[in-house]
Amino acid sequence: MEKLLEYLETLGEKIDLKDYDVEYSSGVLTLRCGPSGTYVINKQPPNKQIWLSSPISGPKRYDYDLKHQKWFYNRDNSTLDGLLNEELSVIFNTKIDI
Template sequence: MKKNINNFYMLVDALFLKIEDNLNLYDNHDIDIDYEIQDYVMTITFANKSVIIINKQELLQQIWLATTVNGYHFNYRENEWICNRSNKNFWEIFQYACSVQSNKNIIFIKNNIN
């Protein structure tokens, strides 16, 4: 089990870094996105004060995404985080949520994103 937990943390770390990299692309644009990470909880705040929260669920080995519209749970399978209800990948849902909540067209870099 310890090996699985270590792998889970490596996957979560990689995901959080890719999220940060993508959010940082909008630093110099007219889209106001702030974020902070504390204890594997990422809080993303938009100019309109709406919030997206991403966190890990260690026991379930899932990533949870909470938006103003819905909550999503993702399992890692076939080299990507997949929603356990819709079977959509994390990036599809996250990009859409960021676009809706910022009221801007947000496009994340898809190269090597899992």
């Protein structure tokens, strides 16, 4: 989460989007993307999951795969970083590579 936070803070300094804001508190990362909506990413330690709420694709629950060292959504086998790269690239009109 800290790595993601750092990436998004750096991204905010590079892009010109009104109402862009990122904050992290108590295991919850909130990314406000102006009129495109708000992402909420939070740790779920008891379940060993990360939960994502996306203004584009909706809610998802990710499980960590040790072999691939990535967070996967079991319903469609997509990754957390893949989804964020895809959606944020559209929102910011630039290639995002988290």
